[in-house]
Amino acid sequence: MQTDHNRIFVESTKRLLRRGAYSHLSKIVNKTHAADLAAVFRSLSVEQQRKLLEMISDIEQKGALFSELDEDTFLELIEGLEFDEIVRILESMPTDDAADIIGWLPEEKSQAILEKMKTAESEEIEDLLRYEDDTAGGIMVPDFIALREDVTAREAIESLQKEHLDVEMPFYLYVVDEYGKLVGVSSLRQLVVVGPNTPLKEFMTTDVFSVQTDMDQEEVAKIVARYDILAVPVVDPSNRLMGIVTVDDVIDILRNEATEDILKMAGAGEEFVETKSILKSTRIRLPWLFASCIGGIVAFFIISKFESSIYKVAYLAAFIPVIMGMGGNIGTQSSTIVVRGLATGRLNVRDIWSVVFKELAIGSILGLVYGTLIGSVAQFRYSIEALAISVALAVICSMSIAALVGSLVPMGFARINVDPAVATGPFVTTAIDIISVFFYFTIATTLLDI
Amino acid sequence: MQTDHNRIFVESTKRLLRRGAYSHLSKIVNKTHAADLAAVFRSLSVEQQRKLLEMISDIEQKGALFSELDEDTFLELIEGLEFDEIVRILESMPTDDAADIIGWLPEEKSQAILEKMKTAESEEIEDLLRYEDDTAGGIMVPDFIALREDVTAREAIESLQKEHLDVEMPFYLYVVDEYGKLVGVSSLRQLVVVGPNTPLKEFMTTDVFSVQTDMDQEEVAKIVARYDILAVPVVDPSNRLMGIVTVDDVIDILRNEATEDILKMAGAGEEFVETKSILKSTRIRLPWLFASCIGGIVAFFIISKFESSIYKVAYLAAFIPVIMGMGGNIGTQSSTIVVRGLATGRLNVRDIWSVVFKELAIGSILGLVYGTLIGSVAQFRYSIEALAISVALAVICSMSIAALVGSLVPMGFARINVDPAVATGPFVTTAIDIISVFFYFTIATTLLDI
Numbered sequence: 018m019q020t021d022h023n024r025i026f027v028e029s030t031k032r033l034l035r036r037g038a039y040s041h042l043s044k045i046v047n048k049t050h051a052a053d054l055a056a057v058f059r060s061l062s063v064e065q066q067r068k069l070l071e072m073i074s075d076i077e078q079k080g081a082l083f084s085e086l087d088e089d090t091f092l093e094l095i096e097g098l099e100f101d102e103i104v105r106i107l108e109s110m111p112t113d114d115a116a117d118i119i120g121w122l123p124e125e126k127s128q129a130i131l132e133k134m135k136t137a138e139s140e141e142i143e144d145l146l147r148y149e150d151d152t153a154g155g156i157m158v159p160d161f162i163a164l165r166e167d168v169t170a171r172e173a174i175e176s177l178q179k180e181h182l183d184v185e186m187p188f189y190l191y192v193v194d195e196y197g198k199l200v201g202v203s204s205l206r207q208l209v210v211v212g213p214n215t216p217l218k219e220f221m222t223t224d225v226f227s228v229q230t231d232m233d234q235e236e237v238a239k240i241v242a243r244y245d246i247l248a249v250p251v252v253d254p255s256n257r258l259m260g261i262v263t264v265d266d267v268i269d270i271l272r273n274e275a276t277e278d279i280l281k282m283a284g285a286g287e288e289f290v291e292t293k294s295i296l297k298s299t300r301i302r303l304p305w306l307f308a309s310c311i312g313g314i315v316a317f318f319i320i321s322k323f324e325s326s327i328y329k330v331a332y333l334a335a336f337i338p339v340i341m342g343m344g345g346n347i348g349t350q351s352s353t354i355v356v357r358g359l360a361t362g363r364l365n366v367r368d369i370w371s372v373v374f375k376e377l378a379i380g381s382i383l384g385l386v387y388g389t390l391i392g393s394v395a396q397f398r399y400s401i402e403a404l405a406i407s408v409a410l411a412v413i414c415s416m417s418i419a420a421l422v423g424s425l426v427p428m429g430f431a432r433i434n435v436d437p438a439v440a441t442g443p444f445v446t447t448a449i450d451i452i453s454v455f456f457y458f459t460i461a462t463t464l465l466d467i
Numbered sequence: 468m469q470t471d472h473n474r475i476f477v478e479s480t481k482r483l484l485r486r487g488a489y490s491h492l493s494k495i496v497n498k499t500h501a502a503d504l505a506a507v508f509r510s511l512s513v514e515q516q517r518k519l520l521e522m523i524s525d526i527e528q529k530g531a532l533f534s535e536l537d538e539d540t541f542l543e544l545i546e547g548l549e550f551d552e553i554v555r556i557l558e559s560m561p562t563d564d565a566a567d568i569i570g571w572l573p574e575e576k577s578q579a580i581l582e583k584m585k586t587a588e589s590e591e592i593e594d595l596l597r598y599e600d601d602t603a604g605g606i607m608v609p610d611f612i613a614l615r616e617d618v619t620a621r622e623a624i625e626s627l628q629k630e631h632l633d634v635e636m637p638f639y640l641y642v643v644d645e646y647g648k649l650v651g652v653s654s655l656r657q658l659v660v661v662g663p664n665t666p667l668k669e670f671m672t673t674d675v676f677s678v679q680t681d682m683d684q685e686e687v688a689k690i691v692a693r694y695d696i697l698a699v700p701v702v703d704p705s706n707r708l709m710g711i712v713t714v715d716d717v718i719d720i721l722r723n724e725a726t727e728d729i730l731k732m733a734g735a736g737e738e739f740v741e742t743k744s745i746l747k748s749t750r751i752r753l754p755w756l757f758a759s760c761i762g763g764i765v766a767f768f769i770i771s772k773f774e775s776s777i778y779k780v781a782y783l784a785a786f787i788p789v790i791m792g793m794g795g796n797i798g799t800q801s802s803t804i805v806v807r808g809l810a811t812g813r814l815n816v817r818d819i820w821s822v823v824f825k826e827l828a829i830g831s832i833l834g835l836v837y838g839t840l841i842g843s844v845a846q847f848r849y850s851i852e853a854l855a856i857s858v859a860l861a862v863i864c865s866m867s868i869a870a871l872v873g874s875l876v877p878m879g880f881a882r883i884n885v886d887p888a889v890a891t892g893p894f895v896t897t898a899i900d901i902i903s904v905f906f907y908f909t910i911a912t913t914l915l916d917i
Contacts, residue, residue, distance in 0.1 A: 283803035313789025334784030339763025353733035
């Protein structure tokens with residue numbers, strides 16, 4: 018539905034650009050949400066993008082659009098923009114989004130922009146740039162409402178009417194002591210429910226979830242998701258309130274982390290679909306395939322050790338794909354379930370042995386089922402019992418070991434704090450390929466006595 | 468960090484249970500957030516779970532815990548609970564969570580519970596149960612604030628103080644006409660910022676994002692994520708406001724959809740790591756492996772057609788794994804990037820040809836690199852030029868075709884509205900295996916003239 022809507026919008030935008038119907042298009046563009054504009058941008062040429070950007074009359078809308086664009090599209094787009102225009106747009110953006118974008122630019126350009134920006138804005142951005150990109154400090158917004166505990170509900174509401182108008186999500190009011198240290202939180206809702214003269218300290222919650230500036234963004238996201246809160250306060254080591262991380266950023270983090278995990282498991286590293294350059298994509302994927310290339314060459318040397326057996330019994334070779342395939346597929350199933358379970362917190366690293374045992378049991382049962390099936394096909398085709406039994410045994414071994422390796426490897430990596438998603442994919446599959454081929458030929462040459 | 472925290476909590480809980488230190492444990496349990504309790508529950512035996520549940524004194528805390536549990540754990544846990552206790556706990560829960568849980572129970576039990584519950588509660592739940600589980604109607608909460616447009620800001624605040632105390636996330640106030648149709652929205656923040664006598668119609672936003680009750684939950688989640696809103700109103704076909712979907716539920720939906728996609732791509736269907744029964748897991752995985760079994764058998768018949776060539780040149784067999792492996796891995800990379808791009812909306816179905824062309828180009832370049840490398844290994848080992856060239860060509864073909872198939876298949880499925888995640892995984896890999904083997908033997912037997 019959403020997709021259809023986008024498609025129609027993209028097509029009509031292109032048509033209007035072709036026709037030069039700018040005044041009509043301009044009306045549409047200025048009524049469209051920045052997120053929808055960003056989706057259209059991806060399908061346009063740079064010239065078309067610039068033309069569309071020019072049509073946006075509201076500077077904040079331009080800023081909102083900037084924050085929705087991905088790195089490659091943004092860098093291409095601003096090539097032709099005037100320096101002053103870029104500065105004005107960045108000034109109009111929420112600080113965290115502006116900081117992200119400035120982080121994409123080359124050092125020289127970002128310095129020039131920061132110098133040109135209003136001091137208050139640029140100082141806030143420079144503060145944020147001090148933190149690592151993927152930590153609470155790097156993703157927090159410095160716009161929050163912090164009041165002292167003797168402030169009354171009425172005074173708090175008044176301060177909302179006068180100050181804090183730029184605060185993005187004013188749903189929580191944080192309460193700090195004289196040193197700026199976080200002592201409590203109140204929701205906007207509580208504020209209107211209590212009597213107007215009640216001081217914050219009487220109704221605030223002192224049990225506040227907070228995170229440190231250096232906490233990994235994925236952990237921050239998990240906390241917000243877990244406790245169903247709309248924002249989490251970020252504090253420095255001495256518990257001073259530095260900023261907040263809001264739920265809309267948390268959604269983006271969780272989606273990106275899921276994407277990263279999926280791509281790592283598929284051995285596509287940090288590549289995203291928005292990576293436009295073929296050479297860049299190739300460079301990212303190249304090393305991941307190296308593992309499977311080395312694995313394949315190892316399998317090759319193993320098989321060539323059995324070359325004399327193959328000269329005697331050529332049909333041995335015909336079963337290589339099915340044995341490798343069955344092992345590879347069940348290994349992928351096991352490792353994926355484990356990696357995702359660990360990522361979502363459904364699986365605990367300490368349950369390693371029960372998980373591995375369960376996977377081994379499943380692998381053995383499925384190995385028995387498919388070993389019998391594939392062994393029967395071998396028997397039907399060649400009527401050599403020793404061959405059929407060898408094939409069946411090889412499938413059973415391969416599938417059991419694959420399920421074992423597929424679950425043990427990511428659990429083990431997680432235990433020593435290495436990202437389990439990286440450990441999966443090409444590495445596990447390749448290991449399974451080698452083990453499967455080795456067991457198959459060893460069993461077959463023994464049973465067939467060749 | 469979160470994980471460490473959990474681990475310590477699980478271990479101390481188990482230790483206190485073993486020691487029978489119930490009064491100490493009871494204090495801890497009653498101070499712990501339901502989400503943390505649920506995480507501990509997964510690592511305990513049913514008896515331990517029941518003991519812990521008994522210790523919770525607050526009925527709402529019990530309800531909050533219920534809504535955090537997964538289906539299998541919940542069904543086991545309530546086996547030993549008294550019927551009246553279950554009813555009381557369900558009554559204390561938010562309607563949407565209670566409806567989800569009642570949906571898990573067998574028909575007979577759920578009917579008995581609904582009859583026993585307070586009429587108002589059970590009617591709301593039955594209303595929700597009318598909608599499909601995975602639609603906006605199935606996930607909405609019926610607790611929202613709806614006011615008429617002539618209500619003033621002060622009156623609106625007063626209504627918050629008296630009524631609507633059970634509303635979970637009172638951040639938006641919806642404005643409806645005399646027929647209950649949605650006409651606008653105001654945030655709680657606007658309410659305190661405007662003058663007390665201003666009627667809603669003067670400051671409400673009339674441009675409200677709303678969704679229909681039958682919209683798929685994934686679409687709903689994408690809208691909330693896209694427009695950075697905290698809740699989206701759900702309306703019936705005549706635009707009457709029926710409920711809202713809140714951002715905390717959206718996070719759960721996005722995470723679950725990502726998990727489902729990952730598992731489908733790995734060919735592990737709807738299995739989750741919390742599926743406890745080995746037989747159930749086996750049953751879920753069995754059919755997915757069937758595709759790769761059939762594919763393997765097809766590859767077997769292809770190779771056995773070339774049996775006479777293998778008798779002459781046994782080392783042909785040794786390259787099967789590396790050729791299959793390289794094709795399989797790049798195919799997985801391509802299809803994963805496409806599937807995830809479609810899921811996150813970064814990729815548009817209409818860009819099918821540019822995406823497929825890009826993947827084909829990447830596949831060809833990488834094929835050239837690895838084909839040369841693997842061909843050189845063949846040359847080094849056997850010093851037969853025709854063999855080395857055959858192997859190199861087979862790798863190039865296999866990797867190019869794999870990238871083509873890996874991107875074309877999910878794009879094609881998405882175009883005809885079939886879930887692309889299902890199309891990937893075993894199906895694509897199996898197709899690539901067959902194609903690779905076929906090309907390899909055809910090229911090799913032609914060039915080697917055997």
